[in-house]
Amino acid sequence: MSTVTTGPRTDGTADPAPAPAGTTGGRRLRQRLYPWLFVAPAVVYLLAFFGYPLVRNVLMSFQEFTPTTYFTGEAPFNGLENWRAVFSDDLFGDALWQTLLFTAGSLAGQFTIGMGLAVFFSRRFRLSGFVRAVLLLPWLVPMVVSAVVWRRILDQDHGVLNGLLTALGLSDDGVPWLNSPGTALLSAVLVNIWIGIPFNMAILYGGLQEIPRELYEAAALDGAGPWRAFRSVTLPVLRPVITVVLVLGFMSTIKILDLILALTGGGPADSTQTLGTMTYHLSFLRLDFGQGAVVGNVLILISAVFALLYLRANRGDPGKGE
Template sequence: MSHRSGASGSYTLSRKAKWFSSWNSYLFVLPALVFMVVFIGFPLIYNLIMSFQNVNVYNLSGKHDFIGFSNYIKSLKDPVFYTALQNSVVFTVLSLFFQFTIGFALALFFNLKFPGRNLFRSLMLLAWMLPVVISGTVFQWMMSGDFGVINYFLQTLGIIDQPVNWLSEGSTALLGTVVANIWIGIPFNMIILLSGLQGLPDHLYEAAKLDGANRLVQFRHITLPLMRPTILVLLILGIINTFKVFDLIFIMTSGGPVTSSTVLPIYAYQMSFTTLEFSQGASVSMIMFLILIVISIVYLRMSSKEEVH
């Protein structure tokens, strides 16, 4: 009898230990879960609810009526929305193309062994480590029409005859913000691609050399195929981060002149804090969120296909 009671007691203790061990794992992720719910989940849900209501400066503290998809329809009928969407696409595509191309070239260069490689690689990170406020202000000064460094060099080289107001003219304002964003994003692309290059097996390149393959053939048939997962992740992260850039453009042009450099984050900000149409600004933010969700789904499908192959 005592033997059975002892076995039953040990079984109960074992079950409690397993239960505590299983729940103990969740305790480690609880702080991160609370953080995500409070600072990500709650604002997202509140913004979603606001996008279906009529919230403006006149009824901010009062009762908010449910108006369905009226804010979304109003935003989609606004010509400025499509201008901002077009600017966002141009800003994202140009930034990613040059960030990735220059970053890949630098990654290939720093993957070689030469004296001072680590020092120069560390100096390249300064552009990424600087606060965006400082970078935007510096580029704003460099592109100013009266005393900008860029105009000085272009006039010295004889490329232009008179100073150009790069950030004050509609034809060049968005291009100026693209140049600044390219400079900021190159180090990040370089570091990610360089880490991928350093993880590639050396014996494949040695075998290719024995077969007479030159560097271009090695890059095309060895480097690019093996770097495809890293490149895919980098491009998806780049699209998400670049598509929602707000601070750099706001510092340099504030979306102007007129709407020439207005992207979707700037447009949502203007709806919420300039015209004080908070619900319409929320609807634009949700449209941006849906666009990024679609891009993320495309990435997940592509990555799953990569794993299958």
């Protein structure tokens, strides 16, 4: 058994003195704090611009918050009165159902047509880049401007679309696109589809460019046709991109306000009222901010449920790196 002794080295120099315990502990503490320092700006941002407004909105839904509150500073607690008033209103049920129809119809149309165009443009041809750039214009135009233009196009008496249908002998009096409760919501969905197609096409087209050509060549050698290759190669590989497109589309569609206000104003006969427009009418037309906060909380709850379902569906997906 040998023993270790300390002393001068053979070259005449002394061993370095051991680092003080406090220095080692301080270094470890700094190493643990460094990651949190990088995360801190994002946490502060979320708390200031998302956390506080969310908590404030929840509290407001339990208060009698009216314009006089801004002068007196008094917003008495009224319990569940705002929630009862909103849920007992027949318009809330209609707005909720119409919101779901508007969102589902918009997502289905935008994704289907966007995917078709992305696949079409993935086959390079002359002027394909120019045509894709032109198709991006609806997405670049402000939504209010698009809604105003489409309102003129869909006008029953002087609209371009009805004029074309009349000239072709397909309609005598014109279709009441925005004037009938039976067609107004459908018209709003079609306009929103037109606006959202470029976004879906651009993102899906980028995803298609990342799929290795070798996969399609292997599928062709196995005897797979175009449709089978699309189902067995394109869709599985493109799944992460498709998920992102649908999530972003849902989040932007369910809260749409400006499009419907400029296109129909929520009418006729409240046939295009959504939760977003109902929040606007309660808060800024009826000036009942408490009830408006209730509808806003319902919108937040729906978005949170969708986000949880998205996280659960993608849990354990190898493509997510989990």
